Amino acid sequence: MFSFIIRRVLLVIPTFLAIAFLTFVAIRLVPGDPVEARTGERGISPERLAHFRHELGLDQPVWKQFLDYLWQIAHGDFGTSISTQTPILTEFTTLFPATLELAICAMLFATILGIPAGVIAATRRGTFVDYTLMGAALTGFSMPIFWWGLLLILFFSVDLGWTPVSGRIDLLYYFEPVTGFMLIDSWLSGQEGAFSSAVSHLILPTIVLGTIPLATIARMTRSAMLEILGEDYVRTARAKGLSPFRVVGIHALRNALIPVVTVIGLQVGALMAGAVLTEYIFSWPGIGSWLIESIQRRDYPVLQGGILLVSGIVIVINILVDLLYGVLNPRIRHAR
Amino acid sequence: MPLLEISDLTVDFKTGGGQFRAVDGVSLTVDRGEILAIVGESGSGKSVAMLAVMGLLPWTATVTARTLAFDGRDLLTLTPRERRRLVGKDMAMIFQEPMSSLNPCFTVGYQIGESLKVHLGLSKSERRQRAIELLDAVGIPDPERRLSAFPHQLSGGMSQRVMIAIALACRPKLIIADEPTTALDVTIQAQILELLVSLQRETDTGLVLITHDMGVVAETAERVSVHYAGQKIEEQPVAPLFEDPHHPYTAALLAALPERATGKRLPSIPGVVPGQFDRPPACLFEPRCRFATERCRTKAPPRQGAIAGFALCHYPLTHGRPIGHPHPEGREVAA
Ligand SMILES: Nc1ncnc2c1ncn2[C@@H]1O[C@H](COP(=O)(O)OP(=O)(O)OP(=O)(O)O)[C@@H](O)[C@H]1O
Numbered sequence: 001m002f003s004f005i006i007r008r009v010l011l012v013i014p015t016f017l018a019i020a021f022l023t024f025v026a027i028r029l030v031p032g033d034p035v036e037a038r039t040g041e042r043g044i045s046p047e048r049l050a051h052f053r054h055e056l057g058l059d060q061p062v063w064k065q066f067l068d069y070l071w072q073i074a075h076g077d078f079g080t081s082i083s084t085q086t087p088i089l090t091e092f093t094t095l096f097p098a099t100l101e102l103a104i105c106a107m108l109f110a111t112i113l114g115i116p117a118g119v120i121a122a123t124r125r126g127t128f129v130d131y132t133l134m135g136a137a138l139t140g141f142s143m144p145i146f147w148w149g150l151l152l153i154l155f156f157s158v159d160l161g162w163t164p165v166s167g168r169i170d171l172l173y174y175f176e177p178v179t180g181f182m183l184i185d186s187w188l189s190g191q192e193g194a195f196s197s198a199v200s201h202l203i204l205p206t207i208v209l210g211t212i213p214l215a216t217i218a219r220m221t222r223s224a225m226l227e228i229l230g231e232d233y234v235r236t237a238r239a240k241g242l243s244p245f246r247v248v249g250i251h252a253l254r255n256a257l258i259p260v261v262t263v264i265g266l267q268v269g270a271l272m273a274g275a276v277l278t279e280y281i282f283s284w285p286g287i288g289s290w291l292i293e294s295i296q297r298r299d300y301p302v303l304q305g306g307i308l309l310v311s312g313i314v315i316v317i318n319i320l321v322d323l324l325y326g327v328l329n330p331r332i333r334h335a336r
Numbered sequence: 337m338p339l340l341e342i343s344d345l346t347v348d349f350k351t352g353g354g355q356f357r358a359v360d361g362v363s364l365t366v367d368r369g370e371i372l373a374i375v376g377e378s379g380s381g382k383s384v385a386m387l388a389v390m391g392l393l394p395w396t397a398t399v400t401a402r403t404l405a406f407d408g409r410d411l412l413t414l415t416p417r418e419r420r421r422l423v424g425k426d427m428a429m430i431f432q433e434p435m436s437s438l439n440p441c442f443t444v445g446y447q448i449g450e451s452l453k454v455h456l457g458l459s460k461s462e463r464r465q466r467a468i469e470l471l472d473a474v475g476i477p478d479p480e481r482r483l484s485a486f487p488h489q490l491s492g493g494m495s496q497r498v499m500i501a502i503a504l505a506c507r508p509k510l511i512i513a514d515e516p517t518t519a520l521d522v523t524i525q526a527q528i529l530e531l532l533v534s535l536q537r538e539t540d541t542g543l544v545l546i547t548h549d550m551g552v553v554a555e556t557a558e559r560v561s562v563h564y565a566g567q568k569i570e571e572q573p574v575a576p577l578f579e580d581p582h583h584p585y586t587a588a589l590l591a592a593l594p595e596r597a598t599g600k601r602l603p604s605i606p607g608v609v610p611g612q613f614d615r616p617p618a619c620l621f622e623p624r625c626r627f628a629t630e631r632c633r634t635k636a637p638p639r640q641g642a643i644a645g646f647a648l649c650h651y652p653l654t655h656g657r658p659i660g661h662p663h664p665e666g667r668e669v670a671a
């Protein structure tokens with residue numbers, strides 16, 4: 001298990017370098033010039049242009065720019081936002097909890113509903129219940145986030161007036177962030193109604209962001225369960241006279257979780273992409289909104305640093321999922 | 337009263353091509369402390385019949401029987417819940433594939449302890465104690481350490497020993513062993529079989545031993561039930577069966593034993609067991625039988641009495657000669 005962890009962690013370095021390189025190149029390929037974006041549309045004198053280019057390091061050869069950039073990152077310096085002049089890492093750490101809170105809620109929503117749905121569909125294979133659940137999963141899976149988000153807003157916020165349209169909490173409430181998680185902070189603040197306001201703001205974004213993972217997890221759980229319910233050891237479990245709950249919920253599900261956890265891990269990357277759109281729809285002040293705004297402002301350092309940081313987090317989460325996979329699967333845990 | 341009494345057990349499967357009768361009117365009894373062997377070619381419904389007794393068939397199976405009684409209780413009228421209280425406690429089953437029959441995600445200790453908890457309500461330390469005893473009884477060295485082993489750390493023989501330990505956990509009255517040694521190395525086969533029989537003797541349980549291996553039958557069983565295409569076609573105590581088989585299929589099966597072969601080539605039974613779509617209309621063995629006549633093709637064979645080994649045959653054999661047959665020499669059957 002130990003060498004498994006070491007190997008897995010060492011693999012991160014090339015992955016991270018590759019991502020740094022790709023974002024670096026991609027940003028440079030995007031039409032538009034950061035200097036122009038900073039100085040405005042009108043032309044400026046060649047001297048000032050040279051000055052700016054020098055200041056931003058753009059007069060250096062590209063490979064040197066890349067190495068300098070890596071060097072900075074290695075020292076924890078992700079650059080400074082052009083539009084706000086704040087260090088990117090600071091902006092990121094301020095905004096990230098909002099995204100993390102949304103992502104965790106979406107993933108919990110997807111897992112808590114998706115696994116039972118998959119198990120029920122598998123045990124009722126070929127029945128009306130199975131077809132209904134899997135039909136719903138297929139629909140959810142193919143739902144465009146934008147359209148789905150607007151649909152829910154129209155229905156629940158505009159027509160029914162049940163949930164707020166945007167933001168993380170009513171403007172009524174104010175308190176200093178402690179953890180950055182609105183659910184926790186609002187609860188800690190002790191202000192009446194703050195927590196329920198935070199919850200009601202979270203509901204729709206959670207559903208929108210969680211729908212695709214929910215559908216994927218439900219489908220994956222169903223197919224993993226179907227395969228495992230036919231295994232010899234499930235028959236052994238039944239031959240022990242165990243209740244259907246123990247047979248399905250413990251013996252079969254425990255094995256089905258191994259592939260399902262992998263799928264959940266693979267969802268994390270997609271979840272980040274979904275978070276960008278979801279945050280934008282619901283004006284959720286997180287990393288997604290931040291990145292989209294930085295595109296609109298041509299704030300390339302933010303874009304570059306932000307993507308790199310998000311990728312770093314996706315990588316870390318993937319490692320954690322792999323470790324969880326190792327914990328769930330005794331064959332890996334005990335491998336040397 | 338026998339420990340297990342089955343009469344007229346029939347199992348039908350719903351399949352893509354309609355109904356398929358995997359077990360056809362089988363009657364059997366097993367007494368306490370007795371070893372009954374069930375033999376027959378692949379596909380003759382041995383496993384399905386015993387899975388029906390255990391209540392382990394999938395929902396596609398329809399089980400009917402005149403009697404299905406275990407230890408004085410009518411299994412047919414039990415609720416699923418009441419049935420689960422018997423299964424794994426008073427009747428236990430051991431399967432052919434030990435390596436895939438243990439759950440890869442749980443330790444040996446957990447899998448043994450589970451029945452002890454569910455059926456006997458033992459505490460954690462009691463379960464541990466009993467599991468060590470059981471592993472010791474099935475001949476696993478260093479049982480205390482083995483409790484925390486996962487199935488992938490065990491060999492096939494070890495896994496089967498663990499399966500036997502699980503089956504024995506609640507001191508069952510009946511053990512059904514479905515080809516318990518087929519998947520194992522020849523050297524391990526004998527050990528496992530010996531273990532099974534010695535534990536069975538010690539505890540006076542009934543044992544149903546499903547096997548292909550006539551050698552195993554000769555050494556271990558007391559009574560033998562021969563099955564063909566879902567039917568029981570003969571049943572005799574082991575010595576008379578080997579001496580004087582009454583059904584032509586049994587005779588052919590015994591003639592195919594290497595130690596009984598007379599010529600240079602090993603005789604084999606030509607043809608295959610009929611499947612779902614090529615079932616003969618009357619006697620199921622007729623297409624492969626040396627002694628088949630027009631009558632065998634048109635009229636279902638009667639069940640003979642105890643004297644003729646309950647053979648399901650128009651012309652049961654005595655010392656190799658068909659009784660009442662028009663041409664007792666028989667014919668060669670084309671392979
Ligand atoms: N779930 C099922 N659905 C449909 N047919 C089945 C099912 N299980 C078994 N059968 C069929 O029932 C017949 C008897 O099978 P069974 O497993 O009892 O044979 P067996 O005598 O145990 O053979 P073997 O020696 O190979 O174990 C076979 O033709 C098999 O294809």
Ligand SMILES: [Mg+2]
Nearest residue numbers: 382383384514
């Ligand atoms: Mg079988």
